[in-house]
Amino acid sequence: MLSISTQQRVALEWNLNGYQPCPKLKPRPQITSKICSMISTSKTHTMAQEKVEVFKSLESWATQHVLPLVKPVEISWQPHDLLPDSSLPLDEFNDQVKRLRERTKELPDEYLVVLVGDMITEEALPTYQTWINKLDGVGDETGSSQTPWSVWSRSWTAEENRHGDLLKTYLYLSGRVDMLMIEKTIHYLLGAGMYLGTENNPYMGFVYTSFQERATFVSHGNTARLAKEGGDPVLARICGTIAADEKRHETAYVKIVEKLLEVDPTETMMAIATMMRRNITMPAHFMQDGRDPHLFENFSVAAQRLGVYTAGDYADILEYLIRRWRLEKLENLTSEGKRAQEFVCGLAPRIRRLQERADERACKMDLTFSWIFNKKVIL
Ligand SMILES: [Fe+2]
Ligand SMILES: [Fe+2]
Helix, strand or coil: CCCCCHHHHHHHHHHHCCCCCCCCCCCCHHHHHHHHHHHHCCCCCCCCHHHHHHHHHCHHHHHHHCHHHCCCHHHCCCHHHHCCCCCCCHHHHHHHHHHHHHHHCCCCHHHHHHHHHHHHHHHCHHHHHHHHHCCCCCCCCCCCCCCHHHHHHHHHHHHHHHHHHHHHHHHHHHCCCCHHHHHHHHHHHHHHCCCCCCCCCHHHHHHHHHHHHHHHHHHHHHHHHHHHHCCCHHHHHHHHHHHHHHHHHHHHHHHHHHHHHHHCHHHHHHHHHHHHHHCCCCCCCCCCCCCCCCHHHHHHHHHHHCCCCCHHHHHHHHHHHHHHCCHHHCCCCCHHHHHHHHHHHCHHHHHHHHHHHHHHHCCCCEEEEHHHCCEEEEC
């Protein structure tokens, strides 16, 4: 095991506390030790050089089976379709904003916290595109490369870009949230980056995106349901529209891993096991607002307690992917591959048992969030 150097630790603390050090900010011990231990054992560019050929050989397959999942711009929704129309005469535009504020005024504070956290996660899109382009064999080498992998990842980015734009504008118009603190959080998060433990390895990268796209589909689906229950059908439509995009993206990434399992079962099975051993970390785990050293953990608690994204969902997603990829029936594995298969196929019940025990111990918490003007929420 490699040990983390002082220089790496200082850089990491710098990142976690914001790239401009904030003297008032306390360190984040839990995250720091967890990420430090991940980084201390991390490797980069672990895929064997000859595996690049696997991705090259799949280019015509990707053109036929992945690119059709990109939606043409002319038939795609845009944030404009779901927001008050600023091209209208001022009184009509004001009327639309007024109606938006009437719809959002009864939404519970804890719901807004989760929606803001989801929106901030979407807003860190430059980090995600950078990360995808670092995956060996599938990155966009020129910035406008025409390989199907690059065409897909740029189209994916363009589609994703609307998610943060739409949610952020809607929340801004609602007047219910502290935009300055939200903008600072986005600024800090983009400066901090992320660490997913995928080693620039596209096998692990596509396992991660399969899981994560489904997680965002589940999460936006739940914020849609809660918006409807909270009296805002337009916000429900917004979250539902974003969830539908996430579902289509999940389909693309799940298909890629399915194909990799067919052409290279052991390598792919081992990548799935490695990612599950490391946990699929939410990509905004370096989130902070310059005030609350536990912001990300508190946001995660809020998402868990509101039922927007829970440990049960994590286990459900794992079970879904095991079924979808038919991992239990996978053949032609080496002994290492079989061990990876056994580990992954037995993991979901263990996660559920751990969660049940954690739920039994859980007690009510008072949490304060700068995003809602430091109001307290009880979770
Ligand atoms: Fe998204
Ligand atoms: Fe997504």
